[in-house]
Amino acid sequence: MVMQISLKKNKMQELPLVKDINLYLDEKPSVYALRQKARQALEKNKYPIKKIEAWKYTNIQPILSSNLKFEKEGHICTNECCHNHEKSSKIEIRFCNGKLHIEEYNLPKGLIIKSLPEVLYEGEYKQYLFNSFDIDKHPFAALNGIYLEQGICIYVEKNTKITDPIEIIYSQNKSNENQIHIHNLIILEKGASIEIYEKSSSNKVNTYLINTINEIYLKPDSCLHHYKKQNDSNNSYHIALNSIKIQSNASYKQYYLSKGAQISRQETAIDLQQSKASAEIYTAYTAQKNCLTDITTNINHLSENTYSNQYAKAILEAQSSAVFQGKIHIAPDAIKTEGHQLHKALYLNENADLNCKPELEIFADDVKCSHGASCGEIDKEQLFYLTSRGISKKDAINLLISAHLQEIISLIPNKDIQEEFSY
Amino acid sequence: MEKPLLEIKHLCARVEDKEIIKDLSLTINAGEVHAIMGPNGAGKSSLSYVLSGKDGYEVTSGSVTFKGKDLLNMPAEERAREGLFLSMQLPTEIPGVVISNFLKQSLNSILKHRGKEELDTISFMKLLRLEANKLNISQEMLKRFVNVGFSGGEKKRFETLQMALLKPDFCILDEIDSGLDIDALKTVSDGVNSLRNTNNSFLVITHYQRLLDHIQPDVVHIFADGHIIKTGDKTLATQLEQNGYADFIKEE
Ligand SMILES: Nc1ncnc2c1ncn2[C@@H]1O[C@H](COP(=O)(O)OP(=O)(O)OP(=O)(O)O)[C@@H](O)[C@H]1O
Ligand SMILES: [Mg+2]
Numbered sequence: 154m155v156m157q158i159s160l161k162k163n164k165m166q167e168l169p170l171v172k173d174i175n176l177y178l179d180e181k182p183s184v185y186a187l188r189q190k191a192r193q194a195l196e197k198n199k200y201p202i203k204k205i206e207a208w209k210y211t212n213i214q215p216i217l218s219s220n221l222k223f224e225k226e227g228h229i230c231t232n233e234c235c236h237n238h239e240k241s242s243k244i245e246i247r248f249c250n251g252k253l254h255i256e257e258y259n260l261p262k263g264l265i266i267k268s269l270p271e272v273l274y275e276g277e278y279k280q281y282l283f284n285s286f287d288i289d290k291h292p293f294a295a296l297n298g299i300y301l302e303q304g305i306c307i308y309v310e311k312n313t314k315i316t317d318p319i320e321i322i323y324s325q326n327k328s329n330e331n332q333i334h335i336h337n338l339i340i341l342e343k344g345a346s347i348e349i350y351e352k353s354s355s356n357k358v359n360t361y362l363i364n365t366i367n368e369i370y371l372k373p374d375s376c377l378h379h380y381k382k383q384n385d386s387n388n389s390y391h392i393a394l395n396s397i398k399i400q401s402n403a404s405y406k407q408y409y410l411s412k413g414a415q416i417s418r419q420e421t422a423i424d425l426q427q428s429k430a431s432a433e434i435y436t437a438y439t440a441q442k443n444c445l446t447d448i449t450t451n452i453n454h455l456s457e458n459t460y461s462n463q464y465a466k467a468i469l470e471a472q473s474s475a476v477f478q479g480k481i482h483i484a485p486d487a488i489k490t491e492g493h494q495l496h497k498a499l500y501l502n503e504n505a506d507l508n509c510k511p512e513l514e515i516f517a518d519d520v521k522c523s524h525g526a527s528c529g530e531i532d533k534e535q536l537f538y539l540t541s542r543g544i545s546k547k548d549a550i551n552l553l554i555s556a557h558l559q560e561i562i563s564l565i566p567n568k569d570i571q572e573e574f575s576y
Numbered sequence: 577m578e579k580p581l582l583e584i585k586h587l588c589a590r591v592e593d594k595e596i597i598k599d600l601s602l603t604i605n606a607g608e609v610h611a612i613m614g615p616n617g618a619g620k621s622s623l624s625y626v627l628s629g630k631d632g633y634e635v636t637s638g639s640v641t642f643k644g645k646d647l648l649n650m651p652a653e654e655r656a657r658e659g660l661f662l663s664m665q666l667p668t669e670i671p672g673v674v675i676s677n678f679l680k681q682s683l684n685s686i687l688k689h690r691g692k693e694e695l696d697t698i699s700f701m702k703l704l705r706l707e708a709n710k711l712n713i714s715q716e717m718l719k720r721f722v723n724v725g726f727s728g729g730e731k732k733r734f735e736t737l738q739m740a741l742l743k744p745d746f747c748i749l750d751e752i753d754s755g756l757d758i759d760a761l762k763t764v765s766d767g768v769n770s771l772r773n774t775n776n777s778f779l780v781i782t783h784y785q786r787l788l789d790h791i792q793p794d795v796v797h798i799f800a801d802g803h804i805i806k807t808g809d810k811t812l813a814t815q816l817e818q819n820g821y822a823d824f825i826k827e828e
Contacts (some may be wrong), residue, residue, distance in 0.1 A: 537630050538668040538722075542682040542738065543656035543689070552681070556672025556721075 168195060169217040170332060170362070171299055184273050184301070187283065191298025194288045201292050210476040210508040211418060211447045216390045221332040221362050223300060224251070245320045246305050251333030251363070253303055263313025263345070269304035269336060278306050281338050285368045285396040286422060293392045297334045297364050304336035304366075309345035309375075318348035318380065318567060323363060325355040325389065332362040339367060341375035341403070348378040350570060354413070355386040362390040369395065371403035373427070378406050380570050385413035387441065394420050401427035401456075408565050410558075410574045411438035411446055418447035418476075425452070425459035425490075436465035437561040437574070439554070440473035440505065447476040454487040454517075463494045466561050468554050469528075471502035480512040483520055491521040498528040499557045501550070580641075581606045581777045582627075582746055587638035589626045596622040598802030600638070604746070607774040611788055612781045613813060614799030615821050620781045621665050623799075624748045628662040629655050642746065656682075657689035659745035663735040663752050665781075670722040675734075676704060678722050683741055707740045711767050712760075728755025736767045743771070748779045753787040765790030785817040798824050 171192070200217055201208035246266070247254040253268055260266060272278045288295050307319065325333065339349060353363060363385065371377055385391045391414040397405055409419055423432045432452060440446040452461045463479055481492040496509055511524040531553055539549035555575065565571040582604045589597040596619045604610050614620055626633045627640065629652035640647040647655060670678070684694040695703065708718060711733050723731055732752050739747055749768070753761055768778070768791055780791055788796070788810065796812040797804045798821070806812065806824050816824075 532668075533631060534668045535670045537652060538664070538670065539673075539678070539682075540652040541628050541630070541656055541662055542678070543653050543686040543742070544678075544681050545653050545685065546651070548681060548685070549653075552673050552678065553670070556670060559672035 169200065170219075170221060170296060171195070172223050181274065187273075188299055188301050191283075191288060191295045191301065195292055195295040195299065198289055198292055198295070207290075207449065207478070210474075210478075210510075211416070211445060213416065216362060216392075216416060219330070219360065219362070219390070221330050221360070223332050224329065243317060243320060245322060248303065248321075248323045248333075248335060250325055250327045250329075250331065251303055251323075251335065253305065261313075261315055263310040264315060264347075265306075265308040265310070267306045267308070269302065269306065272304075272306045272338065273301070278308060278338055278340065281340060281368060281370060282336070283368075285370070285398050286394070291394055293364050294366055294394050297336055297366050300332075300334040301336060303334060304338070306338040307340070307347070307349070308338075309341045309347050311342040312344040313342075314346040316348070318350040318378075318570065321349065321351045323351070323353040323365070325353075325359065325361050325363060325385065326357060327361075328357060328359050330360045333364065335363070335365045337365070337367045339369045339377070341371050341377055343372045344374045345372070346376040348567065349380065351379075351381040352384075353382070353391060354384040355389060357386060358388055359386050360388040361386070362392065364392045365394070367393070367395045367397075369397040369405070371397065371399045371405055371430075373401045373403055375400075375403045377404075378566065379408070380565070380567070380574075381407070381409045381419075382574065383409070383411040383413060383417060383419070385417070387413060387415055387444065389414050391417040393418065395422070397421070397423045397432070399423065399425050399427075399430040399432060402429040404431045405433070407432075407434045407436075408561075408570075408574070409434070409436045409438070409448075410562075411436070411448075412441065414444065414446075416445045416447075418449065420447075420449040420451075422451045423453065423461070425454050425461065425487075426456060428456045428458045429460075430456065431460040433461070434463040434465075435561050435564050436463075437558040438465070438475070439468040439558075440470060440475040442470045442472050445474040445476070448478075449476070450479045452479075452481050452492065454481070454483040454490045454492060454520075456484075456486060457488045457490065459487060459490045461492045464561065465496045466558055467496070467498040467507070468557060469498055469500050469502075469505035469507060471504050474506040474508075476508045476510075477526075478508075478510040478512070479524070480514070481522060481524070482514040483517050483522070485516045487517045488519045490517065493522070494524040496526045497557075498526075499554070500528060500530050501554075503530075579606050580604065581608075581643060582647075583639075583641040585639045585641075587626070587640060588636045589622070589633055590636055591622060591633050596633075596802055597626060600803045602797070602804060604777045604779065606745075606777060608795065609772070609778045609780060609791060609793045611793040611796045611813065612779060612799045612804075613783065613796065613816055615825075618800050619802045620799055621750055624662050624664075624750045624779075624781065627655075627748060628652060628660060653685070656742075656744075657686050661739055661742060661744035661747045663732070663739060663747065663749045665750040665754065667723045667726075667731045667735055669724045669726075671724050673722045675718050675720060675722055676701065679704060679738065679741060682738070686742055704741065707737055710770075711737050711740070712763055713737055729757060729760045732756055732764055733760060736764050739771060740767060745776045746779070747771075747776070748781070750781045751783065752780070753782055753784060761787070761790065785813040788813050800825055
């Protein structure tokens with residue numbers, strides 16, 4: 154009741170992509186409060202415009218003017234198509250057009266998987282929600298919060314080690330022009346270790362926005378391998394925020410392959426909170442013609458002896474745009490830390506636009522830091538060698554493109570996923 | 577009548593505004609081995625690039641006919657598919673491209689062009705292992721990236737392996753003997769000799785008679801300043817070995 158009164162008092166602002174605010178008035182007040190807080194944050198801060206440093210090079214106007222709908226019907230996916238796939242030992246969590254497909258899993262001991270509504274209503278893991286980042290600084294996370302409903306919570310108990318990757322699959326195969334918002338929580342207790350493999354794709358050339366948040370908490374001595382393959386429709390928008398808190402001696406490794414979407418942004422914000430926390434981010438991306446790919450990272454070294462390494466390789470097609478912004482912040486207490494960053498781009502045509510912005514903020518002594526960037530074109534000698542063996546120019550270029558990304562892909566420890574990442 | 581496989585007529589070519597091939601004429605019949613010897617910088621490698629269609633090597637006049645077709649009109653890949661092969665003086669390193677993958681694409685594009693059935697991975701790997709064995713190339717090496725970190729001799733053996741797989745009609749061997757130790761020279765020459773038949777021809781570019789002891793040429797040409805200045809039989813190579821180029825170049 155109270156909520157509705159306050160709603161009447163405040164005149165609602167018109168905000169792009171925010172539809173039908175009455176949608177959730179029937180919800181439990183505490184959930185409603187989260188959504189309301191998100192809405193207030195978006196109203197206050199608005200969508201990022203070029204004036205905001207973090208979004209300076211990424212024009213999101215096409216997303217805002219897209220008028221994408223939000224499909225409120227059906228909290229879960231009941232599609233027949235999803236039942237077809239073979240029951241395997243693999244744990245596959247599917248979101249079909251943004252709706253969680255509920256399935257019975259045979260979960261190994263120590264692994265708990267819950268849907269976001271369960272988290273919201275039971276409250277057990279709720280303290281982790283919207284807790285790892287500042288919603289005022291992440292407008293798309295605020296938008297995500299307004300529609301808070303879809304997502305998964307993966308909780309791994311102390312010392313549980315699971316080797317098979319847990320797959321999270323987002324398939325957007327509808328022609329409807331939808332916005333999809335997914336909010337995941339991944340919590341690894343002390344000494345736990347798992348692999349997560351996110352896949353986002355569409356089998357159509359359809360228009361949609363997929364906006365995901367992963368809030369990841371790594372307790373001491375835990376280890377997460379986080380794979381992600383983004384192969385969305387060329388008319389779609391893919392916005393992802395990965396917010397990761399890493400405690401002592403815990404390690405996070407991200408392997409990201411990006412090739413689809415008209416506008417995509419993979420933002421990774423990491424706090425290395427305690428000593429010997431480490432984070433590695435390996436990215437292989439193709440910025441396609443008339444598309445924009447944004448890789449943004451923000452790594453905070455907050456304690457001594459922390460380590461971070463970021464290595465990205467890019468293919469820039471004609472008329473593509475790419476943004477690579479990597480910030481390494483080393484706090485005064487973070488002595489004996491190491492932070493590295495490297496970006497290598499391959500231009501297929503000089504008519505491509507790359508904004509590469511490394512940023513180092515070092516407030517501690519006795520640290521090792523480096524950053525570097527290079528860009529070049531397809532090597533003429535290599536191209537001749539391949540074509541002189543009968544390989545068509547097109548195939549030869551494709552071979553050299555995969556070769557460029559191969560250096561990143563070959564770092565993937567899981568051989569099956571390495572295979573899937575290879576072109 | 578002998579059947580010409582390759583006919584070069586009054587060829588002139590340049591690279592970056594520099595005249596490199598100057599009025600070169602040469603006819604090579606099917607089944608023949610021709611050797612080209614000549615001083616550093618004479619344009620021998622350039623000739624091999626002009627023939628195989630490398631960008632930047634611009635033909636200003638003359639013609640080249642290969643198996644009755646106009647060679648100069650074809651892009652590099654088509655020349656290879658038609659049966660031309662260049663074993664390079666300095667084979668290019670290609671990090672990230674795995675040998676087996678590269679050779680499978682290469683062979684299949686050539687088989688397809690010739691209207692033959694392409695090989696699947698299993699039968700291709702079988703063939704590759706067989707040919708590699710003959711040239712003392714280890715299975716481990718086939719898993720590596722193309723030419724990356726290969727020793728000079730390994731690179732030449734790998735070029736020979738490609739030749740053995742692709743079965744070209746006309747091979748240009750640009751200093752295939754450079755960097756080879758005595759045993760490897762024998763392995764590579766044996767490899768080349770085993771490919772010789774009455775239908776294919778070789779143009780062997782070398783600085784040393786030693787190679788020609790292994791790969792016996794029918795004709796030896798002396799090449800200087802962008803064209804052939806003297807043609808003879810094998811004894812020409814012996815003469816060169818003893819006295820160098822000075823006599824011939826003066827003669828001209
Ligand atoms: N891309 C190029 N740009 C400029 N000059 C070139 C280029 N390629 C070749 N040349 C020049 O053309 C001349 C002939 O070179 P080429 O490599 O054909 O000689 P070569 O006869 O093969 O010599 P070697 O016996 O040393 O291998 C040299 O003077 C060389 O510097
Ligand atoms: Mg040469």
